[in-house]
Amino acid sequence: MPKLDLVGAINLALSQEMQRDDRIVILGEDVGLNGGVFRVTDGLQKRFGCDRVVDTPLSESGIIGTSIGLAMAGMRPIPEIQFEGFLGPAYDQIVNQAARCRSRTRGAFTCPMTIRVPIGGGIHAPELHSDSPEAIYAHTPGLKVVMPSRPYDAKGLLISAIRDPDPVIFFEPKRVYRSFKEDVPEAEYTIPIGKAAIVSEGTDLTLITWGAMVSECLQAIDQLEEASVELIDLRTIYPVDVETIVQSVTKTGRAVVVHEAPRTGGFGAEISALIQERCFLSLQAPVQRVTGFDVAMPYYKLEKQYLPDAERIGRGMVDCLRY
Amino acid sequence: MPKLDLVGAINLALSQEMQRDDRIVILGEDVGLNGGVFRVTDGLQKRFGCDRVVDTPLSESGIIGTSIGLAMAGMRPIPEIQFEGFLGPAYDQIVNQAARCRSRTRGAFTCPMTIRVPIGGGIHAPELHSDSPEAIYAHTPGLKVVMPSRPYDAKGLLISAIRDPDPVIFFEPKRVYRSFKEDVPEAEYTIPIGKAAIVSEGTDLTLITWGAMVSECLQAIDQLEEASVELIDLRTIYPVDVETIVQSVTKTGRAVVVHEAPRTGGFGAEISALIQERCFLSLQAPVQRVTGFDVAMPYYKLEKQYLPDAERIGRGMVDCLRY
Amino acid sequence: MPRQTVYHADIEYLQILDAEGRLDESLAAGTLSDADVKSLYEHMIVCREFDDQAFKLQRSGRMGTFPQNKGQEAATLGSARALRKGIDHIVPYYRENPALFLHGLPMHYILLHWMGDERGNAIPRNLAINPLGLAIGTQTLHAVGIAWAARLRKEDRVVIVYFGDGATSTGDFHEAMNFASVLKAPIIFCCLNNGWAISVPCGKQTASQTFAQKALAYGMPTIQADGNDLFAMYKVTRDAVDRARAGGGPSFIEAMTYRLGDHTTADDAGRYRPAEELAAAVGRDPLVRTRKYLEGRNLWDAQRQSAAEEKAKALIHEVVQVAQNVPKPATADIFDYVFAEMPEDLARQKRTLRTDSIGQDPSQIGLNPPIEKEPEQRAGAALVDAGCGDISSVPE
Amino acid sequence: MPRQTVYHADIEYLQILDAEGRLDESLAAGTLSDADVKSLYEHMIVCREFDDQAFKLQRSGRMGTFPQNKGQEAATLGSARALRKGIDHIVPYYRENPALFLHGLPMHYILLHWMGDERGNAIPRNLAINPLGLAIGTQTLHAVGIAWAARLRKEDRVVIVYFGDGATSTGDFHEAMNFASVLKAPIIFCCLNNGWAISVPCGKQTASQTFAQKALAYGMPTIQADGNDLFAMYKVTRDAVDRARAGGGPSFIEAMTYRLGDHTTADDAGRYRPAEELAAAVGRDPLVRTRKYLEGRNLWDAQRQSAAEEKAKALIHEVVQVAQNVPKPATADIFDYVFAEMPEDLARQKRTLRTDSIGQDPSQIGLNPPIEKEPEQRAGAALVDAGCGDISSVPE
């Protein structure tokens, strides 16, 4: 079984799906000959031709807007937005057009597409290359929002996303792109959208996160001696797997949510609200949020200060445990 | 003292501030001779001239992007976006440019502007004319988000927004525009951004809302005989007045949040999270959210079914009280 | 090469039938037959009646905001007549009912849309028509995607996208024009220049002398046409269709027409539009001109006119009935079409019609009875079969 | 008017100094003096050295991603030279360091920016320069706003905004061009056409023959110039400045230049760029051409060249030192510049460096000591005074 990093696993999923389904078109800036700025689409244009892997003009709204048209016409576009900071110009087409397509036409028109977007900080990238806007899209009915934390999940989730009859934003944590390799089966498999993973089992506290923060959380757990922590990797932000969370917190009585985005209005708020709604009588302490601060994502000299790290997560857990 | 509706109060604040500060420029689609599609800027072009009240081309990104330039150059732009559904094309300039201006230049450049936007459903308007995207902007560090529920507050808050040295989104609930009049002093006064109002005092349950939902909540309270409800009108969504909320819930032990936007990722989640964090030991029941459903805002034949109303709010309160 | 001209462009204007109903025979050659013109004129009468009745529906509180097409009948019908029904794809914005009707859209769909009912967008599958859109400019990109798909699949299909003068100011319009030309997409950009974008006149919308010249930015063939002239609109569209089918990519058409009504029923053009301007435009009404032409050729007279008007009245009366008799949509519809498969949490919202957690799980307090759901009527499919109000008679 | 031409346009190309260093004397009249050219050439050498050293900083891990200007020195300096320092306002994207340096920006600001330090954007107040921007196209609108403000306040100030060929595909570019022309804003749109947008060549970016013709869409005066020719760039910019100051509104310039390096240090152009294309472009290097010209006029020789290179090395060495010696920014900075006045909740985050509520209020459990804050160094002002690396010598 090949050992692949996140880039490799996504590339594999893309190429296998393109092979299987000739309605798939990849489009975006520099996705062709250059293979994408992170090389995620490396080799695909060579293999599938210039009609199926298309370098577009520099227009994010154009990329998503034409993808909507392609999808309405029965194709399966996989647009790439080069960095999450450039989702902005496409926001309107995603939120007000793609997400509403099925609903506003009562199913007469649909918009199956997978929008691939690198996300998150921690790689010393320039401005607008380190943000975490997942909560924005999770607040958009009609969109599914997925974020794998590891190569194995990425392949299975991406295939599910591509085959999904509705629009999916597939966020790829940049910091994980090359951070480690693991076994990724060549054979086809899918991981369902909407199912979280229990990364490690535990009894005293539930730690909930997604994306690149999974490995920070694992570190924090490693460094924590006093308690047994259950770590949940959401994998899908919307629809969120509330059952898995509720089961865990009902058992542990304590929960900490971790994410990179600013705290106010981040998806941690939704998780916190859901937990206190569904596990009210089990909770031994208030659900805690260890997140980015309510500030613009800093340039990279201070990004470490902004991002939750194992230490900050650890303190959050300790305080929650001692409450 | 003149009795004014919301439109009149905003118009008065605009015209008094324009009189006071000649750096103010109003710009947007149809804001000039036509006075805006809701007549909020009626008469201002006639009074202050075509240079200060400017009909722009049909370009929301252009309206906000040029406003940023005006603000950087020392003017005080007040752009109008015709409906909240057309904030989409301006999202990038608002979130990735205006909101970060001060932070990314360490104060060397700033972006004082007040973006006026009608918001919300309930007036039988077409698609994209009835949404409630306030949570999106509340999750944007560097932006303040304001939403008055009544004429008196609107005047005072708008003046604060205009004088604020940072960008403010000023949401105007369409449903309130013409719904009632009240005394609005001609004389100058301000209401601070970040201060909620206690609309009615009570001891058994705290009901928290903003915008057009304030009057639905008042109705629901009227119809509820079994308990004494404290109603908080946030008025400012960010920075949210957490102290007022905490004080109230510490007293009542129960809280229900009401908003028009879909539940998942709505600002109700943030309020719920904050309450359970800060009032954990006082809470007698889980914080409840009575909100729009997690669906695209329906066309108007079904908008009543989507929007929280006095009955749904009432049931939410009753269930919370009986918990 | 120190100083030299590196680029040169000319833009033409085409008029074939003038405001007095006089035809330029040589330019008209190979365009519309007498039968075509007669039939299109009958459509015009029907569409004008539709507009009037829709206006009344709104005024009497039976429908929400409605944008009339009044004055733009020749621009929409002339162009749409050059397209193959059910093959060439029409992407409208919100004001081009005549083109949609001509291509087979049952007329009550449009009324349903403006009555606040999504089922008005559930276009029957056999039609090559997109639903109305409200966000100005956005549909131009969808149209390019649809055209691009046709090219990728080597289908012999051309797309036309309509938009107003105001729409040319949006970023999406620009990106669509650019994508279309780079991708050589088989698409026609038809700009319905009706003089106004709500209260903003063209002179404040752009500093360019014509809208047609906007296409030069993309190296796209472009022309300006008299939009109140069925012949010119047919001709320029036909040329663009032929070019697209021959692999020549996109074209741009500026149709010079005029909005004879208010922007929508929510608008009052009296606040901003000079009365003389409207008066002058009334003189260029496409219905008047087309009738004069037909009368000049003895194909029309007062009697035919009143017969056609009667017929139109009866038809539209029926259409209005159909639209009004469509049963109210079921609340379930707002949940059922968000995704193909409903997430569990959304299903719970649908089941309970609640978002508060206790209300969704009354066992938590064991006191409150679940809310009764209304009896449901389901959306979509049934309606399509009603098939009422199809005034189309365009040969495939 | 049945069929007639309603619009006509020509676009010119201007070159004054050719690739061999030969000057067209008549076209050059009234442009740059010998002293100007010599001084600009010295700037070019400095900027090229800056590029090289910045590249090395990145490669040795002392700086993040950096986009070199290499090859675009004449386009940026020639145009910037036509502007009045401290009066006319420059809005860059991210590759026009030479123009900013010429107008007084201390060079280490640019290094700080790419070292991931917002203080690199804290442009000293006496300069008429905007900070670098990363989101392609967005800055064009800010520039229009700044120019509009100047018009409203009747200030004698012209704005220049730089952007690449790729940027012309963005919606914001389109909206900016349209606003500028409608508002008659005193602004110059300077498109640095360097052949590529990362890996996308111009032919895939647009189907138009020139970028200059994009301005026709807005009725805006436009010209194409040899971007490696200081004289041509100076001349076309000067004309545009004069037009703007005379109330003639915006102008567009397409500078035909070439990106001699990779897109940024994170890019490898070898993956997509034909080697022959690069080789040909090297022959048009603006430094080579300018030096040939100066040598032809006996204003330059090998000795002067090595002296200038030495001087540049020393200067840039110092600039690099300054940038590297800037103390690390304080964590407090990320909180202190979000708003003019810090909301209480944010102050709590700053105070505790926590977002979890218990951590923010340890009294809740009474167990955990508050986190010690790092010693703080504050941002902004102090740096400005360092004033290092100002190579500017443009008369006001």
Ligand SMILES: Cc1ncc(C[n+]2csc(CCOP(=O)(O)OP(=O)(O)O)c2C)c(N)n1
């Ligand atoms: C993106 C967007 N912004 C604003 C509006 C509000 N609006 C509706 S119609 C209209 C004017 C459209 O003018 P034009 O494109 O000329 O079309 P017309 O109505 O004249 O046919 C405006 C500003 C909108 N629908 N979409």
Ligand SMILES: Cc1ncc(C[n+]2csc(CCOP(=O)(O)OP(=O)(O)O)c2C)c(N)n1
């Ligand atoms: C809105 C946006 N989309 C994508 C990017 C990623 N990106 C950075 S530079 C670049 C190419 C820019 O090309 P061009 O405008 O020609 O400028 P050049 O780099 O060639 O000087 C791209 C796509 C971006 N910075 N901003």
Ligand SMILES: [Mg+2]
């Ligand atoms: Mg119009």
Ligand SMILES: [Mg+2]
């Ligand atoms: Mg370029």
